[in-house]
Amino acid sequence: MNRPLFLSTALALTLVLLLAGCSGGVHPTTWTTLMLHNGTLYVADLEQVRALDAETGQQDWAFPDPPDLSRYGPFYTVALLNDELLLVTSYESSGGLFSARSRGVLRALALNGGRLVWPQPFIAGGEFVAPGAAGAGIFVIGNSDGNIYGLRIADGTLAWQYPTRGRVWATPLVISDTVYVASLDHHLYALDLQTGARRWQFRAGGAMADRPLPLDDTLYIGSFDRNLYALRRADGAEIWRFTGANWFWGTPASDGNRLYAADVDGNVYALDAATGQEIWRSQVAGTVRLGPALSPDGKRLLVASENGTLFGLDTADGFVLWQQAGQGQIGSMVIGGEKVYVTRINAPQRVQSFYVENGRPIWSYPPPQR
Amino acid sequence: MWDFLILNPMVNLLLLFYRLLGHQTVLAITALTLVVRLAVLPLTLKQQQAARRMQELQPELVKLQKQFAGDREALARKQMELYRQAGLNPLGGCLPLLIQLPILYGLWQAIMRTLAASPLELVRLSQNIYSFIPGLDALIPLQSRFLWMDLGQPDPYYVLPILVVVTSWLSQKILTPPATDPRSAAINQQMLIMMPLMFGFFSISFASGLSIYFIISNLVTILQYFVTPKPAPVGEVGTPKEPERPRKEPPPQPSRRKSGRK
Numbered sequence: 001m002n003r004p005l006f007l008s009t010a011l012a013l014t015l016v017l018l019l020a021g022c023s024g025g026v027h028p029t030t031w032t033t034l035m036l037h038n039g040t041l042y043v044a045d046l047e048q049v050r051a052l053d054a055e056t057g058q059q060d061w062a063f064p065d066p067p068d069l070s071r072y073g074p075f076y077t078v079a080l081l082n083d084e085l086l087l088v089t090s091y092e093s094s095g096g097l098f099s100a101r102s103r104g105v106l107r108a109l110a111l112n113g114g115r116l117v118w119p120q121p122f123i124a125g126g127e128f129v130a131p132g133a134a135g136a137g138i139f140v141i142g143n144s145d146g147n148i149y150g151l152r153i154a155d156g157t158l159a160w161q162y163p164t165r166g167r168v169w170a171t172p173l174v175i176s177d178t179v180y181v182a183s184l185d186h187h188l189y190a191l192d193l194q195t196g197a198r199r200w201q202f203r204a205g206g207a208m209a210d211r212p213l214p215l216d217d218t219l220y221i222g223s224f225d226r227n228l229y230a231l232r233r234a235d236g237a238e239i240w241r242f243t244g245a246n247w248f249w250g251t252p253a254s255d256g257n258r259l260y261a262a263d264v265d266g267n268v269y270a271l272d273a274a275t276g277q278e279i280w281r282s283q284v285a286g287t288v289r290l291g292p293a294l295s296p297d298g299k300r301l302l303v304a305s306e307n308g309t310l311f312g313l314d315t316a317d318g319f320v321l322w323q324q325a326g327q328g329q330i331g332s333m334v335i336g337g338e339k340v341y342v343t344r345i346n347a348p349q350r351v352q353s354f355y356v357e358n359g360r361p362i363w364s365y366p367p368p369q370r
Numbered sequence: 371m372w373d374f375l376i377l378n379p380m381v382n383l384l385l386l387f388y389r390l391l392g393h394q395t396v397l398a399i400t401a402l403t404l405v406v407r408l409a410v411l412p413l414t415l416k417q418q419q420a421a422r423r424m425q426e427l428q429p430e431l432v433k434l435q436k437q438f439a440g441d442r443e444a445l446a447r448k449q450m451e452l453y454r455q456a457g458l459n460p461l462g463g464c465l466p467l468l469i470q471l472p473i474l475y476g477l478w479q480a481i482m483r484t485l486a487a488s489p490l491e492l493v494r495l496s497q498n499i500y501s502f503i504p505g506l507d508a509l510i511p512l513q514s515r516f517l518w519m520d521l522g523q524p525d526p527y528y529v530l531p532i533l534v535v536v537t538s539w540l541s542q543k544i545l546t547p548p549a550t551d552p553r554s555a556a557i558n559q560q561m562l563i564m565m566p567l568m569f570g571f572f573s574i575s576f577a578s579g580l581s582i583y584f585i586i587s588n589l590v591t592i593l594q595y596f597v598t599p600k601p602a603p604v605g606e607v608g609t610p611k612e613p614e615r616p617r618k619e620p621p622p623q624p625s626r627r628k629s630g631r632k
Contacts, residue, residue, distance in 0.1 A: 029488035
């Protein structure tokens with residue numbers, strides 16, 4: 001082959017590989033999540049599911065060990081069941097370069113040691129974006145294929161499925177014998193937990209992408225139509241709505257009297273939960289997708305932006321008390337006592353711990369290279 | 371700046387088309403592609419015209435290269451003289467191309483951004499939608515089902531990738547002017563195979579909505595070729611026919627004609 005031909009071929013192949021993202025590593029399509037239980041953090045960390053000591057960040061166990069992306073993962077979500085099971089989801093490809101198929105895979109791991117529990121994983125047509133939730137022997141989870149699945153926790157077999165007209169990216173909310181699930185098809189569905197039969201549905205003006213917040217007999221949920229809705233839990237009737245500056249994505253937080261919510265433009269709102277009246281409004285820099293988290297004493301509101309910065313706000317007036325910049329988007333955020341734990345994607349440190357009071361870092365996993 | 375000038379207008383235009391065309395994503399992508407291609411049409415025609423005239427001068431340039439093989443300075447001078455006589459700026463074809471490329475790249479990006487197949491992409495889309503146009507938020511996410519496909523995912527049956535390869539090959543074939551020397555012919559041949567394969571690979575790897583854009587864009591290119599004046603006929607590889615002279619060009623020297631035929 002002469003030189004120009006060789007060069008043009010090499011250039012074209014390089015371009016193809018670069019644009020197709022075949023340059024190695026995991027390219028996440030969604031965020032990773034974690035759960036805190038009895039002093040242990042369970043983290044879906046793309047390559048592995050890990051159990052970390054919440055105090056020190058030391059790893060207890062990981063699945064699979066060593067990582068094996070050709071067979072498992074990348075892992076995105078974890079959900080804790082009955083103090084003994086961990087339900088983890090991944091988005092896995094099968095087939096060769098020209099016949100690759102991606103599918104959502106749900107596996108059950110034992111909480112102690114990460115051993116596989118179900119004989120077969122549950123497989124869905126699309127990606128599992130958010131963790132599921134369980135009640136009375138049924139685990140409910142939404143999928144990008146548009147279905148809400150109800151699975152028997154005992155063996156992972158399908159008990160029922162409810163099709164929606166959009167992707168389901170929200171974590172379900174289980175209360176008693178009802179599960180509430182939002183869909184990107186603009187609906188919030190209330191379904192019978194055992195059968196999947198619909199009890200009611202509420203239609204918003206836009207998509208809904210996260211779990212509703214329950215408070216007494218009311219559900220609060222944000223929508224891409226820029227509204228935050230308060231709905232009667234019994235029948236889905238609208239009580240009030242508050243209009244923000246842009247989409248509401250994440251689940252609001254509440255201390256029982258006030259609601260705290262953030263829109264994707266970084267506006268943070270404190271509202272009267274009973275009336276929807278605005279109490280204060282603050283702003284943080286960057287796009288905010290994740291719902292805010294409230295400290296146990298109700299004094300601090302933590303807000304995470306997509307540019308990787310964590311903000312600590314005073315709940316009295318919304319004043320930004322501290323901010324802690326970091327690399328990579330924050331996938332999830334859990335407060336345990338005086339500490340907050342976050343997962344990150346597209347960053348070398350994928351799990352981090354900070355003090356809620358002042359944002360001072362405590363540990364990172366993996367520890368930074370010195 | 372990029373988002374403000376290029377991406378946001380295209381994303382919102384795509385959403386408006388989506389609303390106007392009955393929430394049909396494929397129709398919206400088609401309409402946006404046609405509008406953008408129509409907007410850059412004067413530039414495309416100018417670029418094609420410049421490329422065609424450059425092609426016409428190719429045999430004469432080859433002759434000059436042979437004639438002044440040892441004297442680069444004289445060669446450059448003669449080449450510039452030739453361009454001047456032909457009324458052609460040697461970089462004249464590049465400027466329209468340079469203006470078009472970011473626009474076409476923006477179109478590609480707008481389609482991918484608006485389809486927002488993954489949550490990470492959808493979050494980014496929230497920053498591109500105009501708040502002063504009411505109701506655009508309610509359109510998100512776009513209806514992604516089309517026939518057997520999810521437009522946010524690659525076509526599982528490879529129908530679109532095959533159409534992309536075929537239309538890319540056709541548009542590449544009709545747009546590639548015949549080469550005047552074996553080396554160019556070999557490169558052309560290589561590109562004629564590589565480019566459609568490359569786009570086919572993109573089509574397998576990326577959202578099928580992007581494949582719709584590739585196909586529409588290729589069809590527009592092919593249609594454009596048939597409705598605009600054809601390039602001057604040029605002979606087989608290595609045996610170029612005498613090029614049609616520009617009207618104002620002085621008559622070629624007899625010696626040029628001889629060396630033009632091998």
